[in-house]
Amino acid sequence: MEIINNIEDYKEILRNEIKNDNLVIFPTETVYGIGANALSEEAVKKIFDVKTRACNNPLIVHLKSKDEIEKYAYIEQEIEKKLIDAFIPGPITIILKKKDCIPGCVTASLDTVGIRVPENNIANRFLEIVDYPIAAPSANISSRPSGTKVDDIKDEFEGKVGYIIDGGESQIGLESTVIKVIDGIPTILRPGFITREMIEEVIGICNISKHVLREVENEKVESPGMMYKHYAPKTKCLLVYSKDINTLRELVKDNLINKTIILGSKKLKDIKCYKFIDYGDTLESISHNIFSKLRECDMYHANLIIIEGVEKVGLGLAIMNRLIRTSEFNYIEK
Ligand code: AMP
């Protein structure tokens, strides 16, 4: 696999890779994506194979500009238009009714498609250069933490992907907010950097899908990605949260076993354990660091990772949505 540092030197190669139905890994402001021509079934199939992704988990289509949206999807409602005007380009995916040119394998046979226009110079330049809509999920083998820097993911895709464009560490570090207008109300299917509060400010109202913080059982789910084991290191995890610092520390101490890593903020730094890993002290730094730190934990061959939870408001909701799945719903809150 070749690592590209200057995209301008590889214009021709990248264009040909995508045109020939191959995969390219590229940076965005959220996480790295593993991309292919969204209009080619053969190219899209490669994404599912390489990631070992379930075929009923739809892909997001990335476009170079918001002017392109109506080539691939219908903007049928005024609220959809308002969301697009307010938040795109940016770290958000809007679910719209798809047009026929988008093959069913991209959308897991749904009649809707997730559309995203990134706000990252390298991603936008890549999309401009290749000049195809790019179907791209996060660059990680399914169930593993999403890739937020090249060193974390290059081995995972060695021999399977020819080129990876290096854009440094992803600024945000968590995948895009996924939003769909349901019964006239914007509904967050997956929380992200664009928060409920930000959407309420523009639209006045915003719902959150009940699956965001809860396990999906045998029921209809609007966001298929919520069904799977996700974002997980190889080591078993326990997520703990309390607003009260003393209760939080007690929760951690009560659950320590032999070779436990504590992954959290400075509040827990002095608790005696196998290894303490600092994930930052603000929601922004935690979101930026979390996937890479989860991958780092696996290097120590521990028996348990105790992860400090955060309050589920603002960006905290997105962090907890991921961490609850990281720990496979092994979660204590007091
Ligand atoms: P990933 O790119 O790996 O972050 O996964 C994309 C996620 O976006 C999927 O797991 C779905 O939850 C969501 N998604 C993509 N397309 C649709 C769609 N048409 N309807 C609902 N959710 C979608």
Ligand code: MG
């Ligand atoms: Mg993913």
